[in-house]
Amino acid sequence: MNILTKQVERNTIMFERLHHPRPQMARKHWRSLNGVWDFAFDDANLGIQNHNFLKPGFFDREIVVPYSYQTKNSRVHTLENHPIVWYRKTIAVSKKEGRRFLLHFDAVDYQADVWIDGNHVFTHQGGHVPFQIDITPYLQTEDVSIVVRAEDHNRCSQPIGKQSWKDANFLCWYTRTTGIWQQVWLEEVADTYIAEVRMTPDIDNATMEFDFFVAGSEIPARVEGDITYQGRPVTSFRVAVKNNRARIIADVSSEDANFRLHFWSCAEPNLYDVRFTLVSETGAIDEADSYFGMRDIRQEGHRVFLNNQEFVQRLVLDQGYFADGGLSATPEQLRDDLLKVREMGFNGTRKHQKVEDARYMYLCDVLGLVMWAEMPSFFEYSPAAVENFTRELPALIAKHYNHPSVIVYTLMNESWGVNEIYKHPAQQAFVNGAYWMTKALDPSRLVVGNDGWEQTTTDLLTVHDYNADPKTLKESYANMEQAVNGCPSRTSLRHTFAKGYAYAGQPFMISEFGGVAFDTGTYAGKESWGYGKRLEGQEAVLHKIRDLTRVVMELPGMCGYCYTQLTDVEQEVNGLLDHNHEHKFDPAMLREIFNGGSHTGFLFV
Structure with missing residues (x-):
């Protein structure tokens, strides 16, 4: 029995939530x-x-x-x-x-x-x-x-x-x-009900902070919570509602855990269950089931740490398109994609230019996949564009806030919409403002300001490099001191930082590379494309993917990578899966490539 099978079996009960449109705030009375x-x-x-x-x-x-x-x-x-x-x-x-x-x-x-x-x-x-x-x-x-x-x-x-x-x-x-x-659904709630809760873990103190927002008629009430782990009680709490808000910090440590907590990680995606009950003078009036993970993500120097342990990200770019459904998918389709992601050796996804269905994040939580959430781009800078972007950003953060799998917010991509950012003070200020607005709404996660090139304020230095020649790709980063402040990508030819900004020791990663085309005939259009020269045969494509990935993984000081991409998307045929989301290659061979054959940490056998 492999680790993926064990994870799925351990979280089988959680899969019952798969069809609820909001698995982290599940009430009994709702309908699609x-x-x-x-x-x-x-x-x-x-x-x-x-x-x-x-x-x-x-x-x-x-x-x-x-x-x-x-x-x-x-x-x-x-x-x-x-x-x-x-x-x-x-x-x-x-x-x-x-x-x-x-x-x-x-x-x-x-x-x-x-x-x-x-x-x-x-x-x-x-x-x-x-x-x-x-x-x-x-x-x-x-x-x-x-x-x-x-x-x-x-x-x-x-x-x-x-x-x-x-x-x-x-x-x-x-x-x-x-x-x-995306989903349309009707929910029945009490006249006074819990509208939202934000859960912030603190693994160093073994606590979870709950911040409740109550809506409806204003009456004297309190929120009660019962926290369990795999059916065993951990703790409970009650807190009074004041001005439609209730806040409390709960001790979730336990002697049942090996080290005080059941941590959430890619290897062990442990989840605590919690039931919230809103209680008035007449008794319980609202009830919702949720869950959380005890997880911490931070940067320190050139490294990223998950739960205070160095963490190397092995991501795949996921655009979330489906041949017959466009951007819309069934929960089973989302599940099957993410199971394939694990099967191919990745430990996370970069959700690209799409705010995904909440059940996607839920599945990442259950399966132990980290995720980057990304704001879709506009493409012409203007006051209207700034207003439209900032209108949606708080709701994007709210949607992802409670999911332990989400570790990074990406705000802009490849200077799209801020095309003149390299020298444009207003566009630089906009990206910086979006960065700090995100930190104000969620200081617990990492934020990438402008993924790919021409960064301003950012927690990670991320570079997109589609150089298809392993030899010259390696040469571009032979001198990392020059690369991080230069124009290392021979495909984009862009500066890593905008004018007036410089590398400040952030963790470095190649957040897009590869994109090797392999057309299996599932695209009905006339012209298809991928990055680099079109190769003949599956073996040649696998060899190219292997060589490029090996170079990227061996670059000094790397904190991870993101391979482009998970699936073919319309005219793009550079996916590891085809348009029908079926394997193009033997997943075991891909796992050997992307998992790198290297293992760190303790091994218990």
Whole structure:
């Protein structure tokens, strides 16, 4: 039985949460609203005029939510540009005394307007982060009509990530995503309920800090917590709610653990369960199940430490695209991808230009994979772009805050949207401001300001280097003192730091390399590409991947790497998996390459 099998068996019970849209705040009373909705295009923007969307015949087709209309799984499947789309679904909701109903949208690209029974109740701008609406005041009958209008012009001033802003795909930009593309669900809660909790571990003191935010009617209440590990009690607590907030630090040390704590790590992804109960003068009124991991991540000198032990990151770039689903995936697809990531020898992923489904982070927590979370890029610097970016950033951080697997936030990528950052003071200030804003919202994780090149303020020096020649790749970093303050990549030819900034001893890693193309015939388009010269045959490709990875792993002072990429994505055929997310190569051979055959730390046999 290998270590991966042991991990899956140890966390089998946790997999029962896989189908909950928010596994870290799971209540009993919820239901998915995914599935068939009424749908309409509105190119002339007539739906909102005179409430035309309420008139018979406006909705002239159906769509399968949460897939965007551009995908096959949506059952609409057209690549025509329709910037305004409408959705409608009627559901049965029985209004109850002392209960509220929260309507959740996990992502709608880009601006969403929501009507309940014909009443406009909410507007949200930002295509990547979740929002919720308390629809209780608008419930009149048991049959409730939900209507959503989504508008997305894919402007370069809005964070669009890997969506093409041109009429067709180009380079590494792909099919657009318009409208609803993540989970839609309804949750029943108490009139007063726990809206959010932020959990911050402190492994040095064996404590977990809980910070609760309570919403709804203001009544005298307290939060109680019961913490267990694999069903065995660890501790419990209670704390009064003051001004809709409750904070407490709980001692989670235990004699049951070998060294006071059951640490979360890639080798041992231990998770504590916790049940939160909101109690009023009349008794328990709200209850939610969650979990947490006791994990610490920090930098010190040239190294990164996980739980006070040096940690070498072996990451794979994951863009999260699926052949028939676009950016939308089932929990089983997410699970299968991450099991393959472990199988191929990686210990983490860099989620690239996408804010992923919460169940992805949950799976990383369970399987012991570290993760980099990344803000999708805009592509033209302007006051509007700054406003749009900073509007979504706090929600991105909130979505990832409680997941022990998440160790790094990446804010910008390859100077996209800040193309003049090398000499541009305003663009440099923007990236620095985003860095410090992230630290203000979450000081517990590492932050990369502008991944790839032209860094300003950053916790890691990360370089993208797609040099396909192992010999000259090695030569570029022979003198690390020159490389970290120079232009080491022979492909980008960019400076590691923007003008006025210099290397300050941060840990160094190659955060993108490889990208070796191997087309297995799963792409139906005319032209495909990868980095470097196209090689013939699987053996030649494996040999190239092996040689490049060996060079990167042997560079002096490296704290890790990230290989490009996990899967083929539309015109890009440089994945280790094909468009159907099936193996191109023997995973055992890849494991030997990426795991490096080197093991550190104690070995108990």
